[in-house]
Amino acid sequence: MKLNVKYFGLIAEWMGRSEEQIDLWENSIAALRQQLETNCRRLSNITYQVAVNQKIASEELELSENDEVAILPPFAGG
Template identity: 40%
Template sequence: MEINILAFGQVAEITGKTNWSVPYVKDTGELRVLLEKSYPRLQSIEFAIAVNKKLISDNSELNDKDVVALLPPFSGG
């Protein structure tokens, strides 16, 4: 069981990679804690989470093979 992570923009600069997997965790809150432990600089920036391309606002349950994207504030246009 695993979760696929995608990182973009400033988040990807901190993690040093854009696409990797982590062992399964039950929800996005737990995943955030885990990521901030692995990459402490993530604590100092703002980023949103999308699960399978849908932006989530509250802690959300995760399933095996979900794609979790770490999205710093958008700045298109």
């Protein structure tokens, strides 16, 4: 399945882009994390959250092609 993924902050810096389309072999958050960490090994050293359709996703959530997916480094607001 194809997914449009947004990157923010530190992760956008590491990825060298703020958005891209990735091809995922399985529709799970675990598969998404595994693929991202294969592309960018440093990701496995930080705690990052996955948001789907602007809500923090649980690890059990199943992804769909039209989902808005974002990869979020630790927050620093305030």
